Amino acid sequence: MEPQSSTTLVLCGKTNEEKELGWCLKTNSTLKLPDSSPVNVILHSEIENGKEEDAFGIDSYLNSLSTNRLGKLLIYSPKLASTHDVVSHNFCELPIGAVCVADVQFKGRGRSKNVWESPKGCLLFSFTIQMEDGRVVPLVQYVVSLAMTEAINDVCLQNGVPSLDVRIKWPNDLYLDGLKVGGILCTSTYRSKKFNITAGIGLNVSNQKPTTCLNSVLRRLGCDSQQLQSEDIVAAFFNKFESYYHIFISQGFQALEKLYYKTWLHSGQRVIVQEKNENMDEVSENVVTILGLTSSGFLLASTEDGQTCELHPDGNSFDFFKGLVRRKLV
Incomplete structure (x- = not known):
């Protein structure tokens, strides 16, 4: 039997608090994979400057992030089975809002246990949330979907390119020009009177097959030199989601419904x-x-x-x- 190749996980944090937590996770060999395969944990500070072409820009992401809590501890991998599995399997060891990002994943998860490979050009990330009211847990996927559509618009505005009309197809797909461009998966477990939720997002940023992607639409609009970057979209997502999530928890989803209906595909359908x-x-x-x-x-x-x-x-x-x-x- 051939030995299993190890999965590389790079840990980094926005502040010294998250950086120290990353050091503890590495030192104590805390992070595990569901299949018990080997893990090679590296601190971002240990990596020499420079990154591979098309790799997720960690520094750019952290510089663009302005949240109070979400997204501040980042687990990055060039290639792994599933960001969702990394986060859900290590949920209790991670702070709420921790995020795992991968350039490529080969056992991505979807509805009804569907599995697929996700090549470079896909934005793939999963993060942790914790909720107490089980009645509203099913609605959190709608807040995630809404925040992503708004984040894409924010990045387009920052880059000076036309807004992309990304719309929500109920319950958790994202569509652009009539084609699926992304999807959201939220799973939960109940423990100690709280719901531990792992939210995962896949978004076609630069890979136009098998459907379409954000940057191919921008190229059709004549914006060849102003392509969107995955790290900017993730940061914009957390900046937006943290605000929406606070409204959702404090006021209910009704406070976001008007904006949600403006973004989804189905009113009057x-x-x-x-x-x-x-x-x-x-x-x-x-x-x-x-x-x-x-x-x-x-x-x-x-x-x-x-x-x-x-x-x-x-x-x-x-x-x-x-x-x-x-x-x-x-």
Whole structure:
């Protein structure tokens, strides 16, 4: 049996507090991988100046970050199985808001345990959140999605390029020019009366296959020399998300709904839902109009006769808009 190659993790921090924590994590050999494969932990301060072409710019990221808490401890890897697995497996050893970024990952995670390879040009990162109210945990993915669309606009504005119309496809996909350009995955575990949430994001920044990417759209707009950089987008994301997350926790998602609906694809959309007839095996299909979100985070819709209902995925389709199931609201 061939020996397993080690995964390199580079630790760095925004302030001395995070730098000291990184030193402790390395010294105590704290960080582990789910498959127990070897880990090579390096402090950013131990690396000579200079970085490989297309590698994540750690210094640029930290210089652009202006949060109070989130994103200040960074775990970077040129290549690993999954940023999501690194964060979730070491959740209790990391501070809330710690982030793992990789240039390439080969066992990325998605809905329904889907696995895929993510090449260079993808922005891949996962981070930690902790919540107490389980009723609003399903809504945090919407705050993450919203913060990313706004972060992309902020970076475009900073670079002096046209804003990119990245939109949210419910519940957790990002679309640009009608094609998927990114996705969000949030998973949680319950421990000591708190929900430990790992939020992961994949975004096509420079890799235009298999769909499209941000920079290819900018090139079509004549902005060849002003391409977006992954490290700027991650920093802008945390700067935006920390603000939105505070609003979300203190005021509820309702305080962000207007902005969210402005960004998503579905207001007024007519979709087909399925409903099994009583005492029969037949399934009927009905057209409904999407109005927004319910308090539990599912789709709120109206039927053609004016009744409101909540729409759930049937669980059998990768596309959440195929086979929607209607549940009447009292």
